[in-house]
Amino acid sequence: MKKIIFVTGNQNKADYLAKFLDHPIDHKKIDLDEIQSLDLKEIIEHKVRQAYKKIKRPVIVEDTSLEFKSLGGLPGPFIRFFVDNMKFEDICSLVNGKDRGAVAKCAIGYFDGKILKIFEKKMMGEIAQKPAGENGFGWDKIFIPKGYNITRSSLNDIGYQKTYLKIKPLVQLKKFLKENNL
Numbered sequence: 001m002k003k004i005i006f007v008t009g010n011q012n013k014a015d016y017l018a019k020f021l022d023h024p025i026d027h028k029k030i031d032l033d034e035i036q037s038l039d040l041k042e043i044i045e046h047k048v049r050q051a052y053k054k055i056k057r058p059v060i061v062e063d064t065s066l067e068f069k070s071l072g073g074l075p076g077p078f079i080r081f082f083v084d085n086m087k088f089e090d091i092c093s094l095v096n097g098k099d100r101g102a103v104a105k106c107a108i109g110y111f112d113g114k115i116l117k118i119f120e121k122k123m124m125g126e127i128a129q130k131p132a133g134e135n136g137f138g139w140d141k142i143f144i145p146k147g148y149n150i151t152r153s154s155l156n157d158i159g160y161q162k163t164y165l166k167i168k169p170l171v172q173l174k175k176f177l178k179e180n181n182l
Contacts, residue, residue, distance in 0.1 A: 002112070002182050004058045007032065007051045017060070021174050030054055032061070038076045040065045040107045041118050048109035048116065058112035058182065060173070066139050068094065068127060069101035079139050088131035088141050100126040104143055106167045110176070117176055119169035135160060 003024045006014045014027030035046045043063055051059040066079040071094065075082045082091050107120040124146040131141040133153025140152035145163045148155070152163055165171070176182075 002058050004060055004110070004177075004182070005051075005055055006060045006062075007047070007055075008062065013062075017170070020170050021177060023174075023177055025060075028055065038073060040077050040105055041120060043077050044107040044109040044118050044120075045116065048111040048118075052111045052113055056113075058110070060108060060110050062106065062108045062168075064138065064167075065103075065105040065107075066143060067103045067105070069103070070095050070098035083138050091139075092128055092130055092142055095127050100129075102127050102143060104139075104145075104167055106169060108169050108173055110173065110182075112182070115180070115182075119172040119176070121167055121169040121172075123163065123167045 003026060006017055006025050006027045007030055008014055008027050009029035011027060014025055018025035030051065032047050032050050035043055037043050040063060044061060047061040047063065048059060051061055063077060064079070065077045067073040067076050102125050103122050104125060105120060105122045107118055110117045126144050128142050128144050128151050131151070133141050133151045133155070135155070136153040142151060144151050145166070148159070148163075152160060155163065
């Protein structure tokens with residue numbers, strides 16, 4: 001079983017991934033270029049190849065996207081910059097008077113110098129009228145998953161975990177690693 005490096009600055013994410021995959025995972029925080037693209041898979045491929053080039057060991061990278069239907073898919077992968085530079089109230093107001101539909105996506109890339117594999121999942125939902133909740137990360141305060149009437153940040157632990165596994169392609173990654181004896 002190859003030890004894989006998860007390129008993230010978040011130790012908790014790395015610990016969760018290792019436990020979920022039942023696979024040895026280290027994590028390393030390195031700076032990677034953020035290419036400008038609305039295609040999440042294109043961003044992941046660039047990041048995973050760049051991470052491998054720097055580390056020279058099998059790597060995993062992850063990125064997310066939050067597409068607002070009424071904004072033609074924006075901010076998409078740029079949501080992190082919105083969250084880092086705007087108030088959540090202002091992000092919610094971008095769709096006032098418009099369709100609040102949204103698609104949350106997560107992509108995970110694996111690359112070992114030979115095998116490149118990208119996994120992506122999505123979850124439908126909508127942008128909240130106003131941010132709510134104290135749990136979660138990033139845009140969880142403004143995204144209401146389909147089938148719920150509260151934001152991901154407002155969900156209890158069971159609901160949060162359920163939606164986490166709905167958006168993260170972890171099952172596909174685990175299956176891929178097992179089937180390929182990685």
